[in-house]
Amino acid sequence: MAIQFNFVSSMLILVLLSISSVEGQGGEGGGVIDVVAKFGAKADEKKDLSKPLLDAWKEACALTSPSKIVIPKEIYFLSKATLDGPCKAPIKLQVEGTVMAPADPGAFKEPKWISFNRIENFKFSGGGVFDGQGTTAYKREGCKGHDYCGLLPIEESKVKLNNISLKNFHGTSARPEAVKIICSATLPCENVELADIEITHSGPTGPAYHNVRM
Numbered sequence: 001m002a003i004q005f006n007f008v009s010s011m012l013i014l015v016l017l018s019i020s021s022v023e024g025q026g027g028e029g030g031g032v033i034d035v036v037a038k039f040g041a042k043a044d045e046k047k048d049l050s051k052p053l054l055d056a057w058k059e060a061c062a063l064t065s066p067s068k069i070v071i072p073k074e075i076y077f078l079s080k081a082t083l084d085g086p087c088k089a090p091i092k093l094q095v096e097g098t099v100m101a102p103a104d105p106g107a108f109k110e111p112k113w114i115s116f117n118r119i120e121n122f123k124f125s126g127g128g129v130f131d132g133q134g135t136t137a138y139k140r141e142g143c144k145g146h147d148y149c150g151l152l153p154i155e156e157s158k159v160k161l162n163n164i165s166l167k168n169f170h171g172t173s174a175r176p177e178a179v180k181i182i183c184s185a186t187l188p189c190e191n192v193e194l195a196d197i198e199i200t201h202s203g204p205t206g207p208a209y210h211n212v213r214m
Contacts, residue, residue: 031065032068032070033059033068033069035053035071036071036072045100047076047077048078049077049078050079050081054082054083056069057083061083062088065089066089067089067090067092068091068093068094071128072096074097075098076097076098078101078113078114079102080113081115083114083116083117083119085117085118085119086118086120090122092125093123094125094126095127095129096127099131101113
C-alpha cells in the first residue's frame with residue numbers, strides 16, 4: 001500500500017511501504033494543533049482519524065503564521081486523507097504515533113491513501129510510523145508473486161513539486177523498488193532534496209537492504 005504525496009509533480013512512493021519519519025522544509029510552527037486534544041481523534045481501530053486530521057489541516061492552512069499539527073503517540077486508523085493547499089504559511093505535520101491504513105485494498109475507491117496537493121514549505125517529521133499494511137495486503141489473492149498489484153492504491157501525481165526537502169526516510173517495503181521520482185518537462189521539479197533514505201526490502205524474494213543518499 002502506498003503513501004501518496006500529491007504535492008509532487010511526478011513523485012510516486014510505491015506500494016507496501018511503512019515510513020517511520022520524513023523531514024521537509026517548512027516552519028517549526030508557533031501554533032500547535034493537537035488532533036486528539038482539539039479535534040477528538042481516538043486511538044481506536046474503529047475510529048477514523050480522517051475528519052480530525054482534515055479539520056486540523058484546514059485550521060493550520062488558514063493561519064498566517066507557521067503552525068504545527070501533532071498526532072500524539074498512539075495507534076490510529078486512517079481510511080484516507082487529502083490535505084489541500086495552497087496554505088497561507090508553513091506547516092509542520094509531526095507524527096509521533098502510528099497511523100494505520102486499511103488492511104483491505106478493496107477499501108480504496110481511488111488509487112491513493114494520503115495526498116498533499118498544492119503545498120510549499122512543508123515539513124513532515126516526528127519519528128512516528130505510517131503503516132501502509134503492506135505485508136497484509138501483499139498476501140491477498142492477486143497481489144502475491146506480482147511486481148504490481150492492481151488492488152493496491154498507486155497513482156502518479158500531476159502537481160508541481162517546489163521547495164520540498166524529504167529527509168530521513170526509514171522503513172520497509174515488500175517491493176524491491178520502494179521510492180520512485182519522475183519529473184516531466186511540463187511539470188518540472190524545482191528545489192527538491194532527498195537525503196538519508198534507508199529502506200529494507202522485506203518481500204517474498206528475501207531481504208535486500210538499500211540506502212539512498214542524494
